[in-house]
Amino acid sequence: MSSSRALTPPKTGLAGLTENWRSDLLAGFLVFLIALPLCLGIAMASGFPPMAGILSAIIGGLLVSRINGSHVTITGPAAGLIVVILDAVQSLGQGDAMAGYRYTLAAIVIASLLQILLGVFRAGKLSAFFPSSVVHGMLAAIGIIIMAKQIHTLLGVKPEAHSLFGTIAEIPRSVIELNPEVSAIGLLGLALLICWALIENKTLKMIPAPILVVLLGLALGQYFDLDHVHKYLFLPDAKILPHHEFTIGPAFLVAVPENFMSGFYFPDFSKIANHEFWLAVVTIWLVGSLESLLSAAAVDKLDPYKRDSNLNRDLAAVGIGNLLAGLIGGLPLIAEIVRSSANINNGAKTGWANFFHGAFLLIFVALFPKLIHEIPLSSLAALLVFTGFRLASPKEFAKTLAIGIDNFAVFVITIIGVLATDLLIGVVIGIVAELFIHMLRGLKLDNAFSMAYHVKQTAPDTHHIAVSGAAVFSNFLSLKSLLADFPQQKQVFFDLSDAELIDHTVMEFIHHFTEEYNLAGGRCEIVGLNNHTSFSDHHLAARRKIAD
Helix, strand or coil: CHHHCCCCCCCCHHHHHHHHHHHHHHHHHHHHHHHHHHHHHHHHCCCCCCCHHHHHHHHHHHHHHCCCCCCCCCCCCEEEEHHHHHHHHHHCCCCCHHHHHHHHHHHHHHHHHHHHHHHHHHHHHHHHCCCCCHHHHHHHHHHHHHHHHHHHHHHHCCCCCCCCHHHHCHHHHHCCCCCCCHHHHHHHHHHHHHHHHHHHHHHHHHCCCHHHHHHHHHHHHHHCCCHHHHHEECCCCCCHHHHHHHCCCCEEEECCCCCCCHHCCCCCCCCCCCCEEEEEEEHHHHHHHHHHHHHHHHHHHCCCCCCCCCCHHHHHHHHHHHHHHHHHCCCCCEEEEEEEHHHHHHCCCHHHHHCCCCCHHHHHHHHHHHHCCCEEHHHHHHHHHHHHHHCCCCCHHHHHHHHCCHHHHHHHHHHHHHHHHHHHHHHHHHHHHHHHHHHHHCCCCHCCCCCEEEEEECCCCEEEEEEEEEECCCCCHHHHHHCCCCCCCCEEEEEEEEEECCCHHHHHHHHHHHHHHHHCCCCEEEEEECCEEEEEHHHHHEECCCCC
16 A cells, blocks of 8 residues: 555644644745746736736635635646637637626636536536547647747737737747847746756755746846836726726736726626627636646645545536636636645645635735736746646657557647637547547447446455446546446456457546555456557557457
């Protein structure tokens, strides 16, 4: 048994606060240092005012942490939703940034209601319907889009193109016409992030790299006197601009209202009968829910106490947080894996760490708005370019290719589909491509959405789960539902000897279930794969039964 299983899970609620407040307070403070610059950058890259990202993180900390179903997960705005939100702002606003922002807030409110319903009706398992290769392709495409758009901000140049491919094509021009002072801040910040990622010293690693990038940017911003030379991008304070309008200009510094309450904006539902409005609602709802579920499940694997989140309750809680965020001007929030990993690594034990991170953000923006105003946008762009690169790094391509050429093909098709169309259509293209490959391998249409399996108890503590026909991403929801409530600490055999086709998504799920079940004190074993041929040497590659 894993030694981590010997750890006694800490208490929750007020008892957990009394017992663990020191460790949770420290972890929450360190996560606050990471979250502050990221929330600002994500908001501005999404076409929202900077304060919108902070508002969401505050809601995620103070509200969602008290009602969710997870233990050490940090909830807040994430880079994965930048593309979705920016597309909504641009398509709904049609050139009017403030109108697009308020229409998007309305879309967030409706999407959050649908998200709450997903949690209430225990639909968290629907995330299983998305093939692993499509999910990774979607995230890689998001990374590419983030880099393409933020490189210009990092260099201090505003692109003229309105399309994604036009924005990418303009990168050489931006390099030639870069602003020396602004690009120096951005490039040095990017270099610092790269160097920090290579450092192995655990003591130094405790210092969050994002806050170092911001401190470097603040120092260089003062040295270059950016405050007096350039205009601001966002001035959402009623005392400065009537009707809370945006200003457009050469933007190099963040600007936030001096009065915290002036950062609140309210949704405009006047486009609720518009087709584009509902496209934005569905995209925000599906992508946000999927990312949140996948991140929360991933964080559970990092938890040293090996606690399992209630994903349905978590989804409903995030939906409630999104409802409030949409009503007061915030970004949609999700379970965020990078900040959650930092939370765990810094000793968080309960959800109070998430609460403290939100409290620190609230105190900081209420008391020190002028300090936020001094942060150069190029520093935030460096954080986002680095984040985008991690989502679409060569390692991700290599990892996907190692699983099999079929997996890699769907991965690339999804990326191209997202870049050429939009996020939702790109994901659908990826799913169709995956199904097409399975059909070429013999998947029958009547088996595509229905898995044949039976469970037999051969002894009081022994269960055999036999799968026949095809076991692919589109038909294993019923099996996943069965295993979610399966008795613990029994002897379980997965018999795949009669499975004609098993794809990577199902192989990965069964493999992870087996690992977790064994760690929990049971015994789970996969049998019947000897009569299958694998489509690559990877142990989780898709397999097909050898003809008799």
